[in-house]
Amino acid sequence: MITATCNVYGCPHKMHGHGFCSVHYSRWRRHGSPIAGGTLQGEPAAFIMTAVQYVGDDCLLWPYSKSPNGYGHASKNGRHIDSHVQVCETAHGPKPSDRHEVAHSCGVRLCCNPAHLRWATRISNRADNLLHGTRRQGESHGQAKLKEEQVLAIRSQSERSRVELAAEFGVSLTTINFIIHRFTWKHLP
Secondary structure, eight states, X not given: OOOOBOSSTTOOSBOOBTTBOHHHHHHHHHXXXXXXXXXXXXHHHHHHHHHHTOXXXXXXXXXXXXXXXXXXXXXXXXXXXXXXXXXXXXXXXSOSSTTEEEEESSOOTTBOOGGGEEEEXXXXXXXXXXXHTOOOOGGGSTTOOSOHHHHXXXXXXXXXXXXXXXXXXXXXHHHHHHHHTTSXXXXXX
C-alpha cells in the first residue's frame, strides 16, 4: 500500500488533511499558508549571537518562542535553555557557581540585552524583583485569598480567638497563625 506524502515541496511526512502533513495542515489552518508560522532553523542562534554584540541601552526582546514562565525559550546542543541564560553565558562567561542565576537589571523577562544581564545569587535576584515591582506578593499573588485590608484587620484583632478569625475570613487556622506571626504578608506593617 502506498501512502501519500505531504504536498509541501521537500516534506517527506505522511499526508494528514487537505494534502498536507499534520504540521503543515495546522499552519495552513492557523495562518492560511502551510509554510507560514514556524521559525527557520538557525534563526534563534543567530539572534543570540547578534544580541551578544548589541551595545544599545534599550531592551532587546526575544522574538521567538517563550517558556510557560514567560522567558525566551531556545535550544543549545539539543537541550532546552532560556535565551537570556545563553546570552549571559556567551557575554559574561559561565555561571560562577550553582548558587547563581541570571538577573535582569531591567526587570523584563524577554530582554536579551547583555548590558541588562548579570550573574546574581537568588537572594540578590529576588531583591531586584522587589525593586522592579515584578515580585508577586500580597493581593497580586495568584493564590492570595485575602485582601490587604483583611490581613491588617486580622493582625489588629490578634487577641481574638484564632478559630473565630479563621471562620470569619474563610481561611485555615494555619493561615491566621502565619499572618499574625508574619511568616506571610511580611511586606505589610
